[in-house]
Amino acid sequence: MNNIISEIKVSNNIVLLCHNNPDGDAVGSTIAMYILLKRLGKEVDIVLDTLPKRFNFLKEYQDIKKESTKKYDTAVILDTGSIDRVNSAYLLDTVSKKLVIDHHMTNTMYGDVNLVEDYPACCEIIYNLIKEMNVSIDEDLALPLAVGLLTDTGGFAHKNVLPSTFTMAAELSSLVDLSDIYIKVLRTITINQFNIKKKALDNLELYNNNALAVSFITSEDMERYNVDEDECGILVGIPLEIDTVEVSIFLRKYPNQTRVSLRSGHIDVSRIASIFGGGGHVNAAGITTAMPYEDLKEKLIIEVGKSINEWNNCHR
Amino acid sequence: MNNIISEIKVSNNIVLLCHNNPDGDAVGSTIAMYILLKRLGKEVDIVLDTLPKRFNFLKEYQDIKKESTKKYDTAVILDTGSIDRVNSAYLLDTVSKKLVIDHHMTNTMYGDVNLVEDYPACCEIIYNLIKEMNVSIDEDLALPLAVGLLTDTGGFAHKNVLPSTFTMAAELSSLVDLSDIYIKVLRTITINQFNIKKKALDNLELYNNNALAVSFITSEDMERYNVDEDECGILVGIPLEIDTVEVSIFLRKYPNQTRVSLRSGHIDVSRIASIFGGGGHVNAAGITTAMPYEDLKEKLIIEVGKSINEWNNCHR
DSSP: HHHHHHHHHOEEEEEEEEEEOHHHHHHHHHHHHHHHHHHOOOEEEOOSOOGGGGGTTTTTGGGOBBBBOOOEEEEEEEOOOSGBBBTTTTGGGSSSSEEEEEETTTOOOOOSSSEOOOSHHHHHHHHHHHHTOOOOOOOOHHHHHHHHHHHTTTTSSSTTHHHHHHHHHHHTTTTOOHHHHHHHHHSBOOOHHHHHHHHHHOOOOETTTTEEEEEEEHHHHHHTTTOGGGTTTTGGGGGGGGOOOOEEEEEEOOOOOEEEEEEESSSSSHHHHTTTTOEEEESEEEEEEEOHHHHHHHHHHHHHHHHHHHHHHHHH | HHHHHHHHHHEEEEEOOBBSSSHHHHHHHHHHHHHHHHTTOOOOOOEOOOOOOOGGTTTGGGGBOOOOOOOHHHHHHEEEEEEEEEGTTGGGTTTTTTEEEEETTTOOOOOEEEEEEESSHHHHHHHHHHHHOOOOOOHHHHHHHHHHHHHHHHTTTTOOOOHHHHHHHHHHTTTSSSHHHHHHHOOBHHHHHHHHHHHHTTTTTTTTTTTTEEEEEEEHHHTTTTOOTTTTGGGGGGGGBBOOOOOOEEEEEEEEOOOEEEEEESSOOOHHHTTTTTOOOOOOOOOEEEOOOOHHHHHHHHHHHHHHHHHHHHOO
C-alpha cells in the first residue's frame, strides 16, 4: 500500500480506468479514487468507453469521459485482473506508469506497482487507502464506496465478507443512507426486467431431482421486452434460491450464437465452461459459442448432471 | 437494562416466551437468552405452542417445549409488543414476575420490568445485555443472534439498521459463517414456494401507471402447491422490487374470507387497512375480512390508488 501511496503522491496528471462492462464495485472504486485524488489536488480524469446507466445517481458519474486525447503521466487501474480486460485500454500506451489496485487474487500483476489484496470488494482496499492517507471520509466519499461494497458482497451475503467489511459498513452507515443505496443497487429492477424474469421463470426446467435448473431466453424476447445483456444478468441467479438447486444454467439464444451463464453452490462450473470454450470462477462461469443451441443444451445438462451426481456421492 | 439484569440474577426458575407465529428474531432472541441463562446456572425452559420449522437448524430448537405444567417464578418475554400477542400466554398467570425485552416502540409496557429499546432487532438488545453481563460470546451464542439480526433487518437492508448493528455483525461474523446463515434464512425457498411464487407472478396486475401491484392466490392454489400461510409470506414483497411500484396488495382467497397483505415504500398502508377492519404498520399492514372478494379488491384498488395520487401530487 505504501508504494502505491508514494507513487500517487508524485503523480500529477492521472487517468482512472477499470474493467470493461463495469459493475458497481468498478464504478464505485473509480469514483471514490477520483474524489480522493481531486482532494489531494491532482489533475484526474475517469475515462470509460462503456458504462452502465444504473449507477448514474452517483453525481461524479456525470464527470466520466467516454474518451480522451489528453496526455496523462499515470494510469490507476481499479478492480481489473488482467490487461486485456481494461476499459479504454488505448490510454495505457501513452502513460509512463501503471498502478493497479485490485481484489482479484488471480490478478496477473500487469502494473508497475500492484496493490492486490484479498477483500470482498475493491472498494474496501480504497477505503483502507483513504484511512492510511489520513483523508477523512465524508458523505461524498462514502456513497461510491457503499455502492461498491454492497454490489460486490451481494448485500453482505457472500462467503468472502470479512469482519472488517462490517466495520467499514458501520462507518459508512453513519454517513449515508445505506438502506436507500441497498434498495437502489440490489433490489430494484425495471418493468422490462420484471417481464423478462417472468419469461425466464416460464421457461425453467428442473433436472437431477431438482438439483439442476435450466432456463433460456431468445434475442427476440430481449427485443420484445427491450432489455440488454446487462439487464439479463440477474436471471441466472434466480433458481439458486430453491433449496434443492445446486447449479443454474441460463442460455441466451442469438441467431448465430448462444451465450451461457452458469452458477453453482459448490460445484466447479468453470471446469464445465472450459469444456465448451468458456471460463470463469468456481461458482460463476460463462460460455459464448456458435454450437447449435439444442445440442449445446443437451450436452450441458449431461456434463452438469455428471458433476452433480459425483458431488452427491461424495458430500451427501 | 440494569433493572432487568438484577431481576434475572434473583430469578432461578425462568420460562422464556415470545410472540405468536415467531419469526427469526423472536426465535433467535429466545434461544440466545436460553443459552445465556443456562450459563448463568438458571433453571430455564422455552415454551412455545406454535413454532415454524424453518429455524430447526438451531440446535437448541430441539429443547423448546410445546407446553409445560411446571411452576416458574419468572417469565421473560422477548420481542412481543403486547400481552395479547404472547405465545403460551397461559404461563403468565402462574409466574410472580414478568420481564419484557422488546424493540417495538409501540410496546404497551405490560411487564413488571420493561426493557424496550429502539433497535432493528430484539437480538441486538440481547447482544448488549450479554456484553453488559460480561458473558463472552462464542459460536453457540452467535448463531441465534445472527438469525435474529439477519431476519429482522432483511439482511441489513432495512432503514432502521444502525452503525452499532454492523459493529455487532462484525463480531458475529468472526464467530460463525454469516453467509451460510444468510442463505439459509433469507435466500432459500422450497420448490413449493417457488411454484406458488410463479402462480402469484402470473396473477399480477399493475395499476396507477405501474405504481400499484395487485396479485392473489386461492386456498385451492395453496392446497395444490402444498404451502401454508407462513410460506406465502414472501409473496407480497416481490412486486416492490419493480422501480415503479409503490404499493403491493396481495390477497389470499379462502372460501369464506379473504386475507390481504399490504406493503408500501412510503404510503401509510395501515390507514388503508384500518378502513377494512385491519391494521399494522406504515409500510406493512394486513386485513382479514368476510367481505366478497371482487368487491374488496375493487375498493382496495380505489383506496390505494387515491393515496398514490395524493402522494404523487405532494412528493414528485
